[in-house]
Amino acid sequence: MPSFSLMPVDATAAILSDKQLGDVLLLEPLSRLLARRSSGSVAMHVNPAFAPMVEMMPHAYPAGKDRVSHAELWTANWSSRAVLRSLGVRARQRHLFISQPGKLRWWYRLIFNRIVEVHTAGEYWAHYFWRAAGGNLDEFAPPQLLPPPDDWRHPDLPDGPYTLLNPTAAWPSKFWQPEKWAQVVEALKAEGVEQWVMTGGPSEVERAHCADIAARLGGRVVDLSGRTSMRQYLHTVSRARLVLCVDGSASHLAQAWSVPTVTLFGHVFPLRWHWPSPRHVAISAFEHTSVQPPSTAHVPPETMIAACAKLVRQVPCQLA
Numbered sequence: 676m677p678s679f680s681l682m683p684v685d686a687t688a689a690i691l692s693d694k695q696l697g698d699v700l701l702l703e704p705l706s707r708l709l710a711r712r713s714s715g716s717v718a719m720h721v722n723p724a725f726a727p728m729v730e731m732m733p734h735a736y737p738a739g740k741d742r743v744s745h746a747e748l749w750t751a752n753w754s755s756r757a758v759l760r761s762l763g764v765r766a767r768q769r770h771l772f773i774s775q776p777g778k779l780r781w782w783y784r785l786i787f788n789r790i791v792e793v794h795t796a797g798e799y800w801a802h803y804f805w806r807a808a809g810g811n812l813d814e815f816a817p818p819q820l821l822p823p824p825d826d827w828r829h830p831d832l833p834d835g836p837y838t839l840l841n842p843t844a845a846w847p848s849k850f851w852q853p854e855k856w857a858q859v860v861e862a863l864k865a866e867g868v869e870q871w872v873m874t875g876g877p878s879e880v881e882r883a884h885c886a887d888i889a890a891r892l893g894g895r896v897v898d899l900s901g902r903t904s905m906r907q908y909l910h911t912v913s914r915a916r917l918v919l920c921v922d923g924s925a926s927h928l929a930q931a932w933s934v935p936t937v938t939l940f941g942h943v944f945p946l947r948w949h950w951p952s953p954r955h956v957a958i959s960a961f962e963h964t965s966v967q968p969p970s971t972a973h974v975p976p977e978t979m980i981a982a983c984a985k986l987v988r989q990v991p992c993q994l995a
Contacts, residue, residue, distance in 0.1 A: 687715035689738060689745040689764055693757045695845060697924035697948075699725055700931060701801040702751055703732050703818035708810045709749065710734035718745060720764055727827070727906045728928075731820040738764075750787070751804060753778045758786060772807055799950050817950040820913075820931040827910035829903055837870040838863075839915035840896065842888060843881040844923030849941055850884055851921060851971040857891040858976040859919065859983065866987045874911055874925070875900030919983060921971065922948055930955045935990050937982050942968035954990060956982050 688709040692699055699721045706717040711734075718738040719729045726737035748766035750757055753773050758780075761769060771787040773779050774795045784790065793807040805815050842856055843849075860871060873896050875885040885900035903911060909928065912918065918929040918936040922943050929936040935954045938945075945957035958978055960969035 687713045689718040689748045691720040691761050692751045697927040700818050700927045704801045705804040706735040818931045823910040827906040829907040836916045837872045838868050838917045840873045841920040841925035843875040847880050849921045853887040855976040856888050859979050862980045866984050871896040873898050877901040935986050941971035
């Protein structure tokens with residue numbers, strides 16, 4: 676078993692993850708649960724670039740380079756990299772979540788006081804961590820974030836209401852054809868959706884994909900793709916009146932701020948990555964083809980148009 680630190684112990688808990696932005700956001704309910712138990716904010720040991728988002732978590736804060744020893748550390752993914760990183764966090768107790776027993780390596784038991792072996796029930800990941808940590812299932816709520824301050828605003832963001840299009844993700848396999856996005860933008864004019872903003876990642880493939888969409892839309896979109904800091908990206912998502920996106924961080928962020936959202940899923944099952952509600956709609960390629968695995972290309976633009984139009988009509992006061 677790991678040895679205990681002799682340093683003064685902070686009564687609060689810590690969470691470690693080496694996953695991407697959206698995955699880290701799905702740990703917000705766990706931070707909420709652990710904060711309630713320890714009566715203090717939870718330290719998030721994640722990619723330092725994600726610090727602005729962690730600052731918006733009501734019950735967490737981005738862990739710095741301090742050497743405080745926490746009462747407990749929860750490692751939320753079982754890669755060897757994450758497990759080894761946990762050794763750099765001082766904690767009296769270390770816990771590791773494992774949802775697949777085959778991923779458990781013998782030497783993990785030399786690092787962690789407790790291995791939390793709980794199988795997923797084909798469920799939303801945020802719900803899984805809540806359940807695995809012993810949270811009351813009746814009290815679960817999806818991730819929540821505080822609104823970013825106004826000084827995080829991108830200088831080119833329109834002053835009036837806008838609809839946000841975020842068509843990229845870390846994996847190009849999640850992209851949808853540019854011509855289909857152009858059809859959606861054109862069709863939604865009939866619903867009064869006029870002002871568009873587009874965000875996207877800084878990679879070459881993401882920039883090229885967004886540039887293709889922007890070229891098809893002419894001057895109808897303010898293209899911020901690849902031009903936002905993390906703070907500006909968060910602010911842009913939080914202030915949108917409607918978000919259209921592929922499976923990725925924009926979808927999770929929009930839901931955390933209760934922004935009406937339509938998310939397009941290809942080869943990934945929405946069940947694990949989407950918490951359905953009347954304001955947050957998932958469109959799955961699995962429902963449009965028998966090809967396995969499907970891609971977003973199998974989803975016709977008419978499906979996205981219909982879902983967006985329905986959402987606009989359902990929540991008009993929020994979209995005005």
